[in-house]
Amino acid sequence: MAETIVIIGAGQAGIQAVESLRKEGFTGPITMVGDEAYAPYQRPPLSKAYLLGAFERARLFLKADNYYAEAGCELILNTSAKAIHRAERVVELHDGRKLPYDKLLLATGARVRKLKCPGADLPGVHYLKTIADVDGLQAVFQAGKRIAIVGGGYIGLEVAAVGAKRGLDVTVFEAMDRLMARAVSPVLSDFYAHEHEKAGVKLKLNTGVEAFEGNGKVERVIAGGKSYDADIVLVGIGVVPCDELAVGCGLASTDGIVVDQNARTGDPHIWSAGDCTRHVGREGHEIRLECVQNAIDQAKHAALSMADKHKTYSEVPWFWSDQYDLKLQIAGLARPTDTLVLRGDPAARKFAVFHLRDGAVAAVEAVNAAPEYMIGKKLVAEGKKITAETLADTSIPMKQMA
Numbered sequence: 001m002a003e004t005i006v007i008i009g010a011g012q013a014g015i016q017a018v019e020s021l022r023k024e025g026f027t028g029p030i031t032m033v034g035d036e037a038y039a040p041y042q043r044p045p046l047s048k049a050y051l052l053g054a055f056e057r058a059r060l061f062l063k064a065d066n067y068y069a070e071a072g073c074e075l076i077l078n079t080s081a082k083a084i085h086r087a088e089r090v091v092e093l094h095d096g097r098k099l100p101y102d103k104l105l106l107a108t109g110a111r112v113r114k115l116k117c118p119g120a121d122l123p124g125v126h127y128l129k130t131i132a133d134v135d136g137l138q139a140v141f142q143a144g145k146r147i148a149i150v151g152g153g154y155i156g157l158e159v160a161a162v163g164a165k166r167g168l169d170v171t172v173f174e175a176m177d178r179l180m181a182r183a184v185s186p187v188l189s190d191f192y193a194h195e196h197e198k199a200g201v202k203l204k205l206n207t208g209v210e211a212f213e214g215n216g217k218v219e220r221v222i223a224g225g226k227s228y229d230a231d232i233v234l235v236g237i238g239v240v241p242c243d244e245l246a247v248g249c250g251l252a253s254t255d256g257i258v259v260d261q262n263a264r265t266g267d268p269h270i271w272s273a274g275d276c277t278r279h280v281g282r283e284g285h286e287i288r289l290e291c292v293q294n295a296i297d298q299a300k301h302a303a304l305s306m307a308d309k310h311k312t313y314s315e316v317p318w319f320w321s322d323q324y325d326l327k328l329q330i331a332g333l334a335r336p337t338d339t340l341v342l343r344g345d346p347a348a349r350k351f352a353v354f355h356l357r358d359g360a361v362a363a364v365e366a367v368n369a370a371p372e373y374m375i376g377k378k379l380v381a382e383g384k385k386i387t388a389e390t391l392a393d394t395s396i397p398m399k400q401m402a
C-alpha cells in the first residue's frame with residue numbers, strides 16, 4: 001500500500017515539497033495542513049509591490065486553485081497542528097482531528113519576533129508576515145500619515161521605501177549603527193542610508209525603541225530618550241522559528257529544527273524544511289536561513305529523501321531585496337573578516353561588492369548589477385580564486401571571470 005505523507009505548514013517549503021514529491025513519482029496520499037486562511041502564497045511581494053498596490057492579490061498564490069485536486073493533495077486550511085505523536089505516527093490538529101502518517105514534513109516557517117516594551121500591544125502597532133497583516137496595515141497606510149518603523153533590516157526598509165513612495169512621513173529607528181547590519185557590508189549600508197534619506201526617510205541609527213505611548217492607540221514612540229509622534233508603527237525586528245511542535249515531541253532544535261543534509265530530523269519518519277530549520281551549510285557551519293531559496297531547495301531535498309532518493313543539500317544561498325528602483329541581489333554568506341572588493345560606482349547606482357576569503361569569491365552583493373550577481377553566484381559555487389584587482393576592473397566583463 002502507498003505511504004501517506006503529511007505536511008505541516010502550507011507555505012513556500014510545503015508547496016514545493018508537494019510539487020517535488022509528485023515529480024519524484026510519489027503516488028501516495030498527501031495532506032497539507034496550514035493555519036492561515038490561504039493556500040500557499042509568496043511573501044516577498046508583501047513588503048514590496050503588493051504593499052505599493054502594484055501587484056494583484058491573485059498573483060501572490062503559488063498554485064492555481066485546481067492544482068491541489070489535480071496533484072492529489074488534500075489541503076486543510078485555517079487549522080493548526082497541535083501535537084505530533086511519534087510512537088503512533090499521528091499528527092493531532094487543534095480541531096481534534098488526527099492524521100496518521102508514514103512520513104511527515106515540518107514546514108512551519110518562522111513567526112515575527114515581537115517587540116517587548118511598554119505599549120507594545122497598543123492598537124496601531126503592526127507586524128508584517130501574512131496577507132492578513134498587509135490588509136491590516138493597508139487600511140491606515142495613507143499619504144500624510146506618520147509611520148515609525150522599528151528595525152532597519154530588509155522588511156523595515158522595504159516598507160520605508162514603499163511608504164516614501166506613497167507619500168507617508170517615514171522614520172526608521174535602528175538600534176545598530178548602520179542599516180541591514182546583520183546582512184550586508186558597510187558599503188551597502190551607507191549606500192542605502194543615502195538612498196532612503198534622499199527619498200525623505202528620516203533615519204535614527206543607534207536608537208533603540210523604549211516604549212510606545214498613546215490614548216487607546218499608538219501616538220508616540222519613545223526612542224533614545226526622545227519622543228516622536230506617530231500615527232502607525234511597523235515593527236520589523238526579525239523572526240523566530242516555529243519549532244514548538246518539534247520540541248514538543250522531543251526532536252532537537254537549537255533556534256531551528258536540526259536537520260541533516262537530506263532535511264531529515266533525528267526521527268527517520270520526520271523531515272523538515274524552510275525557515276524553521278537549522279542545518280550544516282556548505283561551509284560546514286550550522287545555519288538557519290530565512291529566504292525563499294532555502295525553502296525551495298531544502299524542500300526539494302526533503303522530497304527526494306522522502307522518495308528514497310538522497311542528494312546532499314549544499315546550494316549557494318541567495319536573497320534579494322527591492323527598495324525604490326534598486327534591486328539588491330546577494331549570493332553566498334559573508335563574514336566580517338572577508339576582504340571587500342568594490343566593482344563599479346555606488347554613485348552610478350549600479351555596483352557590486354565581492355567578498356574574498358582566502359583569495360576565493362565567498363559572497364557577492366550586487367545593486368542593479370545582474371551580471372555581477374549571476375556570474376558572482378557561479379564564482380561562489382566554484383570557490384573561484386580571483387584577484388581583487390581583476391574583480392574591481394570594470395573594463396573586464398564579468399563573463400570573462402567565469
Ligand SMILES: Cc1cc2nc3c(=O)[nH]c(=O)nc-3n(C[C@H](O)[C@H](O)[C@H](O)COP(=O)(O)OP(=O)(O)OC[C@H]3O[C@@H](n4cnc5c(N)ncnc54)[C@H](O)[C@@H]3O)c2cc1C
Nearest residue numbers: 009011012013035043044080081109274275290291292295
Ligand atoms: C514580508 C516578507 C518579505 C520577504 N521578502 C523576501 C525576499 O525578498 N527574498 C527572500 O528570499 N525571502 C523573503 N522573505 C522570506 C520568505 O518569504 C521565507 O523565507 C519563506 O516564506 C519561508 O518559507 P517556509 O515555507 O519555510 O515558511 P512560510 O512560507 O512562512 O510557511 C510556513 C507556514 O506554516 C504555518 N504554520 C506554522 N505553524 C503551524 C502549525 N502548527 N500548524 C499549521 N500551520 C503552521 C505558518 O503560518 C505559515 O503559513 C520575506 C518574508 C516576508 C514575511
